[in-house]
Amino acid sequence: MSLVHRVLNLFYRPKLDREIEAELKSHIEMRIQDNVASGMSPDLARRDALLRFGNPTVTKEQVIAVDAALTLESIGMDLRYAFRRLTKSPGFAVTAILTFALGIGATTAIFSAAYAVLLRSLPFQHADRIIGIYETHPQIVGGAEVNFLDYQDWRRQQTSFEQVAAYSGASSDTMSLVMGDQT
Amino acid sequence: MAGNDLLGSLGFLVLKTLSQLGPLHGYGIVLHIQRASDELLRVEEGSLYPALHRMEQSGWISSEWALTETNRKAKYYKLTAAGRKELQEVEKSFEQLVKGVRAMLRYA
Numbered sequence: 057m058s059l060v061h062r063v064l065n066l067f068y069r070p071k072l073d074r075e076i077e078a079e080l081k082s083h084i085e086m087r088i089q090d091n092v093a094s095g096m097s098p099d100l101a102r103r104d105a106l107l108r109f110g111n112p113t114v115t116k117e118q119v120i121a122v123d124a125a126l127t128l129e130s131i132g133m134d135l136r137y138a139f140r141r142l143t144k145s146p147g148f149a150v151t152a153i154l155t156f157a158l159g160i161g162a163t164t165a166i167f168s169a170a171y172a173v174l175l176r177s178l179p180f181q182h183a184d185r186i187i188g189i190y191e192t193h194p195q196i197v198g199g200a201e202v203n204f205l206d207y208q209d210w211r212r213q214q215t216s217f218e219q220v221a222a223y224s225g226a227s228s229d230t231m232s233l234v235m236g237d238q239t
Numbered sequence: 240m241a242g243n244d245l246l247g248s249l250g251f252l253v254l255k256t257l258s259q260l261g262p263l264h265g266y267g268i269v270l271h272i273q274r275a276s277d278e279l280l281r282v283e284e285g286s287l288y289p290a291l292h293r294m295e296q297s298g299w300i301s302s303e304w305a306l307t308e309t310n311r312k313a314k315y316y317k318l319t320a321a322g323r324k325e326l327q328e329v330e331k332s333f334e335q336l337v338k339g340v341r342a343m344l345r346y347a
Binding site: 061076078082085110112 | 296
């Protein structure tokens with residue numbers, strides 16, 4: 057089905073209306089003519105033709121829905137209607153908008169945090185192969201800092217990694233990275 | 240059966256009518272289906288038009304305004320090449336359906 061054609065038809069709506077109306081009307085009139093020819097009175101002939109045809113207005117609407125992308129038109133109408141209703145009850149509108157704003161804001165904030173912490177990969181090649189090594193102590197909650205000598209031992213004795221590096225820094229703007237023994 | 244589902248039996252009858260009689264207006268299609276089916280099939284006349292327009296959008300038929308024998312303006316529909324192909328496919332799957340149902344009925 058050609059959507060372009062159906063969208064274009066939206067701009068020729070009056071012409072489309074007239075054409076469909078003419079088509080349905082010619083059908084009904086041909087039926088009336090045949091009915092009269094077979095001996096019905098004009099009144100009866102018209103009644104019978106309409107009865108056989110069903111509701112012409114409904115039929116016309118159905119045909120237009122086939123020919124034109126009416127959903128676009130009705131979405132526009134719905135939007136205008138919603139806007140009118142909201143301006144009529146500002147209290148409700150403000151509440152609804154605030155609710156949406158808070159909801160969207162909270163969701164966005166939580167997702168950005170989750171994205172940065174959990175989802176975004178590190179800005180290195182083969183980021184999936186980078187692993188953190190930590191020490192745990194029963195006495196220290198939250199993990200202990202690693203002693204520099206321990207780090208050097210790890211570096212020399214480990215066989216699992218291609219490279220081991222360490223970083224240190226109390227605040228984020230004075231961070232130093234150790235590769236091997238060099239700072 | 241995909242073609243058949245898409246088209247529905249009314250669409251099938253319309254395509255068949257147009258392939259049998261050539262260009263025809265909606266009213267003529269109604270009359271032909273009734274006559275050719277020995278009055279067994281009766282088309283709800285209004286419902287024909289959404290179907291006709293849908294088939295035109297699908298490119299199976301094309302339309303043109305012309306004069307009837309009684310000098311009345313009417314919209315005539317005719318089968319396109321795509322419609323002819325569609326008709327063949329639907330006819331094939333319809334025959335398969337009939338065969339299958341017959342076989343089911345005969346099974347004892």
